[in-house]
């Protein structure tokens with residue numbers, strides 16, 4: 001059993017995306033499969049990605065009035081049943097606790113599939129006056145949805161980590177603003193932190209969150225042509241507030257019913273991150289989430305070892321202290337530089353710095369960006385090291401984003417015949433936009449043939465997603481006919497295969 | 500329904516500790532009772548305490564080699580059964596998932612009561628060589644233990660939040676060092692952050708973690724004379740490594756079995772925090788965990804309002820920016836200063852600053868420490884405000900710590916007759932130390948009579964807890980007889996009523 005052979009990725013991203021993805025996840029030590037189908041173990045390198053993502057999002061949530069809380073992991077069946085859509089939507093996938101110790105419980109308890117049905121009743125208790133609104137709660141937790149599908153780490157698991165935000169507002173406008181603000185924060189996470197451009201849209205009526213007025217989504221297009229629902233933000237209207245009795249006394253002393261929202265982003269974002277940027281050498285990470293942003297690999301002979309290591313140590317210290325960069329100096333004796341290069345490439349470190357006797361003499365370092373397909377070696381001047389490294393890290397982000405944006409821009413196409421939708425998706429994947437009447441049956445036609453569905457609809461009132469203009473031809477709805485049935489079109493639908 | 504009356508604490512800490520505690524928790528908006536007995540909802544002000552506690556502990560864990568991970572919330576029954584002591588110890592209190600959706604599961608899944616039985620098998624997979632050791636994992640999560648007791652927020656709940664650390668080591672010494680290092684970090688959390696002095700000890704044989712060689716504990720004495728087990732760190736010997744096959748190839752190419760540890764601290768620390776410092780006016784918090792460290796209450800008349808508010812705003816900004824202090828300026832129009840004083844006292848803000856026209860004119864502020872029973876008003880000079888406020892916050896910590904330390908020092912007593920143990924605990928509570936033969940039956944004698952048990956035994960080899968010398972008379976074990984049965988004593992036992 002050779003450690004070196006084991007280390008490398010053997011599958012091809014282009015030809016065998018699924019197997020390649022699974023291999024990257026395991027060999028970069030992000031996650032392992034648990035013994036129970038549908039469950040995974042998130043290893044420290046994977047969990048650290050989640051922590052960095054959390055730190056960004058949690059900071060934005062707190063700046064915009066959301067406060068973290070923690071509600072029970074178990075929810076009585078009768079609570080789920082109080083909102084008819086929730087029970088209908090989630091009942092088939094609930095894991096049920098029926099026994100505590102040796103006793104059978106009087107009432108079954110659901111392992112939370114989502115927490116509207118336990119959080120909204122408390123919002124009811126805590127809301128008396130209009131002054132208590134808006135009320136904005138968030139929790140970071142795990143949820144379980146018992147779906148019997150193949151396990152795909154971070155994309156398809158029965159248990160997953162997420163955050164779920166829940167808010168109550170005095171007015172519908174307040175609730176809608178909240179929905180769009182949170183969607184904007186998800187977009188910011190993908191675009192500014194994970195280097196993944198996304199499209200903002202809403203889900204068709206039949207694909208909304210159970211009980212919601214509107215479900216909005218950010219969709220990310222993966223390199224294999226499938227769309228990932230990257231995060232969703234729901235306008236829940238008054239159905240939950242009515243079911244769980246969230247009312248408040250308004251300024252005019254009238255009792256009114258609140259408007260609620262919920263919004264969630266799961267570790268599926270890590271799946272999108274891994275899938276989007278990584279390559280046949282392994283993981284590729286944007287600097288903001290990378291556990292190590294820079295790895296220094298010293299290259300020495302017996303007689304140059306001391307000088308090289310001393311110089312490398314100084315460089316590491318300078319970057320850490322003056323540059324506030326996360327640096328790892330790989331000074332292992334028992335591994336050669338080539339082995340180290342491969343290992344850190346596999347682990348996705350954004351910038352590799354090589355230091356040998358020449359670098360010491362010339363007072364420079366040699367840098368290679370993980371995002372640079374040419375592996376170009378660049379000399380960085382020691383005297384401007386902190387700035388140079390900052391620039392290189394920025395360039396890593398820019399290169400990753402540009403490549404993903406190019407993939408998106410090239411893969412939004414237009415179709416006006418059913419065969420064209422199916423042909424285009426079959427051949428290229430990506431998004432195909434087309435006029436649609438709003439009838440689920442017309443989506444089914446496409447779904448049955450090429451397993452593609454409506455990933456999203458552009459948002460109304462000026463909230464149109466960028467790609468509606470950027471990619472493909474413009475699609476006019478007004479006066480147009482549904483591509484599938486010929487009835488009047490009411491929407492532009494973005495069809496895609498989805499994760 | 501008067502808001503003002505509702506706000507205040509009506510129970511007395513001295514006379515009705517249990518009811519008083521429950522009232523403080525609810526009125527300071529830390530937690531509420533969930534509809535299912537044994538479960539609570541942690542509200543934002545309570546969760547923020549947990550987050551600050553987490554930040555401290557998590558930072559220390561990471562500095563000392565532990566890395567966060569996430570393992571499934573559900574554990575197959577067969578995994579629990581692989582370690583005999585674990586299944587015996589936890590089986591009576593496991594919540595079982597038996598159904599996924601509409602299907603009955605082939606094997607029952609435990610909602611994690613603790614994670615040795617799912618983490619250790621993965622340590623086995625990840626450990627090949629001595630170079631993989633020590634392996635140090637930690638996870639922040641919730642666990643469920645189905646005990647049928649009265650709910651007491653943070654102290655007694657079926658579900659609780661905690662961290663559980665799990666490590667594997669090549670040698671027994673390595674494992675024991677780890678156990679003591681983590682216990683030291685728990686001690687540091689209590690003493691340096693929460694302002695609660697603790698005693699370090701170990702649990703008697705019959706009260707160890709199931710399967711452990713040794714369970715160490717930090718014990719905190721509450722004002723009502725009961726001891727709280729504040730955090731435990733377990734030397735698991737090789738029993739878990741053997742059961743789950745954690746072996747490694749040593750430098751000499753021999754296959755050896757690892758030594759493992761686990762260590763956990765739960766939100767019970769919040770219970771101890773609330774119980775220790777708070778008073779009949781409500782919550783009292785040490786500055787390190789307080790959501791607001793300083794509250795500014797402006798006091799104005801119509802004609803002074805602008806000046807007072809402007810000055811107060813400047814003071815708030817200066818403290819926030821130059822002092823890095825968490826400040827809240829309570830400029831609500833509809834509440835008078837007295838109401839605000841009461842509300843922020845109830846919420847435990849460490850320092851209140853009052854600003855009226857006189858303060859503006861004299862370029863001072865008036866400060867009142869929450870920890871000062873006399874409510875002394877102090878003038879702080881505006882020109883040295885940041886330093887002065889820092890000093891006052893330090894003094895809050897010192898006052899809280901001193902009071903708790905005094906309670907502990909006064910309540911460690913010695914007894915050499917069974918009636919003396921029972922009499923002392925009945926009259927004063929606190930710890931009573933006495934020679935003990937090591938036999939559980941001798942503990943039972945005391946337990947049956949006054950519901951006190953052995954909270955801890957001083958640690959051997961110089962790791963003696965401070966109070967063994969600080970409080971009460973010294974107890975010699977050598978040559979002494981067990982107070983209960985007269986056989987040779989082998990330990991000094993600290994009896995106490997416990998939470």
Ligand SMILES: [Zn+2]
Pocket residue numbers: 436437438439442482483484485486487
């Ligand atoms: Zn149609």
Ligand SMILES: [Zn+2]
Pocket residue numbers: 935936937938941981982983984985986
């Ligand atoms: Zn005895």
